[in-house]
Amino acid sequence: MMKPKSQSQVGVPSYLAGPAFLLLCLIFLVPFLMMLALSMTEYNLIKEAASPGEWIGLSNYVKAIWTDEFLRQSLLRTLVFAGVSVSCEMVLGLVIALALVQLDLVARRFIPLIVLPSLLSPVLIALMWLFLLHPQYGPVLWICREIGMSLRESPFARADIALIMIIIMDIWQWLPFVSVVLMLGILGVPQSAIESAMVDGATEIYILKTIILPVIRPLLLGVTVLRFIDAFREFDRVFIVTGGGPGMTTETVGFYLWRTTFKYWDIGYGSAIGILFYIAVAVLSYLLYRALTRSPIHL
Amino acid sequence: MKYIAWFILAVLLTSALVPSVWLGLTSLKTRRDILADRPRLAFSPTLDNYREVFYSRQAVSTLINSIVIVSGSTLLAMFLGVPAAYYLSRCGVKRRRTLMLSVLSTRMAPPVAIGLPLFLMMRYTGLLDTRTAVVIVHAAINLSLVIWLMVGYFDEVPRVTEEAAMLDGDTSVGVLRRVVIPLVLPGIGVSSLFAAVGSWNEFFFAMLLTSFDARPLTVSLPALVTPQGTHWGQIAALGCLSIAPIIIAAAIARRYLVRVLTYGILK
Numbered sequence: 001m002m003k004p005k006s007q008s009q010v011g012v013p014s015y016l017a018g019p020a021f022l023l024l025c026l027i028f029l030v031p032f033l034m035m036l037a038l039s040m041t042e043y044n045l046i047k048e049a050a051s052p053g054e055w056i057g058l059s060n061y062v063k064a065i066w067t068d069e070f071l072r073q074s075l076l077r078t079l080v081f082a083g084v085s086v087s088c089e090m091v092l093g094l095v096i097a098l099a100l101v102q103l104d105l106v107a108r109r110f111i112p113l114i115v116l117p118s119l120l121s122p123v124l125i126a127l128m129w130l131f132l133l134h135p136q137y138g139p140v141l142w143i144c145r146e147i148g149m150s151l152r153e154s155p156f157a158r159a160d161i162a163l164i165m166i167i168i169m170d171i172w173q174w175l176p177f178v179s180v181v182l183m184l185g186i187l188g189v190p191q192s193a194i195e196s197a198m199v200d201g202a203t204e205i206y207i208l209k210t211i212i213l214p215v216i217r218p219l220l221l222g223v224t225v226l227r228f229i230d231a232f233r234e235f236d237r238v239f240i241v242t243g244g245g246p247g248m249t250t251e252t253v254g255f256y257l258w259r260t261t262f263k264y265w266d267i268g269y270g271s272a273i274g275i276l277f278y279i280a281v282a283v284l285s286y287l288l289y290r291a292l293t294r295s296p297i298h299l
Numbered sequence: 300m301k302y303i304a305w306f307i308l309a310v311l312l313t314s315a316l317v318p319s320v321w322l323g324l325t326s327l328k329t330r331r332d333i334l335a336d337r338p339r340l341a342f343s344p345t346l347d348n349y350r351e352v353f354y355s356r357q358a359v360s361t362l363i364n365s366i367v368i369v370s371g372s373t374l375l376a377m378f379l380g381v382p383a384a385y386y387l388s389r390c391g392v393k394r395r396r397t398l399m400l401s402v403l404s405t406r407m408a409p410p411v412a413i414g415l416p417l418f419l420m421m422r423y424t425g426l427l428d429t430r431t432a433v434v435i436v437h438a439a440i441n442l443s444l445v446i447w448l449m450v451g452y453f454d455e456v457p458r459v460t461e462e463a464a465m466l467d468g469d470t471s472v473g474v475l476r477r478v479v480i481p482l483v484l485p486g487i488g489v490s491s492l493f494a495a496v497g498s499w500n501e502f503f504f505a506m507l508l509t510s511f512d513a514r515p516l517t518v519s520l521p522a523l524v525t526p527q528g529t530h531w532g533q534i535a536a537l538g539c540l541s542i543a544p545i546i547i548a549a550a551i552a553r554r555y556l557v558r559v560l561t562y563g564i565l566k
Contacts, residue, residue: 116549123502124517124541131325226561282404
């Protein structure tokens with residue numbers, strides 16, 4: 001008589017996963033290795049003087065880290081952009097979530113409509129905003145004029161507020177999503193715990209700090225890191241709405257990298273920035289995660 | 300307190316919907332109404348903008364490109380992602396963790412950074428400005444979504460069902476096809492729906508890898524904004540055509556929306 005097969009024998013053959021991982025390697029790993037190699041060469045498709053592919057070791061990295069003022073500025077700008085928009089989204093999102101929880105079922109029914117902005121393409125959002133804020137026939141600026149503000153030009157064309165506008169766009173797109181996710185998290189907090197704390201006469205703030213926040217903590221962390229990674233890589237909307245301008249006031253690292261590689265065709269240097277960008281995303285999100293998990297206020 | 304909550308809900312809904320509604324209204328306006336000094340809410344609607352879109356060979360080919368790219372990349376991502384997810388759901392804990400994280404790490408990659416080598420690769424293989432190039436890249440981008448979502452669904456299928464089929468002498472592929480897949484059909488629906496949305500919305504790689512022939516909607520839309528003047532009516536009409544499938548997708552899969560949007564941090 002045959003013995004029944006044990007758990008391990010029902011193992012699924014690994015060739016089922018092969019093709020998928022092959023494609024991932026082809027599209028993500030191979031380019032990374034190519035960049036690593038290219039980043040150590042002097043390779044510019046426009047400059048004829050430089051022989052293509054001349055090995056120059058780590059000079060591109062030295063240039064990027066120590067002497068490139070533009071890169072440093074765009075990095076700073078990107079950190080400001082990501083930091084301000086993500087922290088606004090998290091704080092406001094938590095407040096909104098705490099309010100929406102009271103509506104429970106009603107609010108849940110509206111989720112698809114509330115999160116619609118996060119499902120639209122960045123391109124479409126950029127174009128909609130350009131139109132809504134058009135200096136001549138955009139309804140938003142028309143309203144601003146009617147209530148007495150003197151706005152003659154598009155806010156995206158003003159050096160002093162262009163970056164703020166990009167931040168507002170990001171908040172508009174992602175705040176509803178963050179609120180909904182946190183709302184669902186709070187709804188998952190066991191009601192009995194809250195009720196018994198209420199019976200003991202705990203204040204709402206106390207309940208928030210000792211019951212709700214600890215329970216939704218992993219969610220808060222996850223959403224923060226996820227949003228930060230996305231904001232740090234910002235490219236599409238800046239590309240369409242401001243093109244990095246006016247001046248360089250909205251140039252993010254992603255946009256600067258695009259300019260270096262696809263406008264100046266400085267492939268060697270662009271690859272070095274690309275590698276550093278890659279590392280920066282990984283390191284920053286790891287640090288952010290660590291900082292948040294160890295924060296003394298116990299989020 | 301409840302009034303404040305209602306107020307906040309109303310503000311959220313207004314802010315989320317007004318731009319899209321305005322886009323819809325604009326798509327029904329004549330050029331004169333669009334460019335009026337004061338924005339008009341009362342106007343006589345016209346379908347001219349849509350007619351213009353469907354009469355323009357360029358706009359139609361752009362729509363066809365989008366549809367081909369979306370279907371191709373979704374099919375590819377599903378054909379590769381579903382078996383991979385099945386394997387990941389059934390392999391040991393340790394290997395699963397490593398592989399799942401490496402899949403997720405592709406979601407962190409800055410597109411602009413890998414753009415250049417991909418551009419060079421596609422130029423070398425002569426795939427630049429073909430829909431194939433965009434299909435391959437979009438499929439790869441969407442694999443992490445498909446795999447993560449599908450692993451969740453496969454985890455819910457009890458192994459006993461497979462073991463029984465295995466004992467009957469079926470192969471793994473056979474078991475997957477005949478026994479397991481029918482149990483995860485909702486997951487397959489949701490994953491393919493949102494892989495399609497991702498591809499439909501993707502801009503950067505589509506822009507990078509196409510120049511004219513293979514241009515999808517997201518790339519040709521911003522090209523309508525020119526210094527010489529912008530045809531907002533046509534942008535609005537095309538924009539509505541690009542929002543419509545997303546609204547339909549969101550309506551179909553409303554129960555799964557949050558699960559999709561937070562894959563990687565929530566199960």
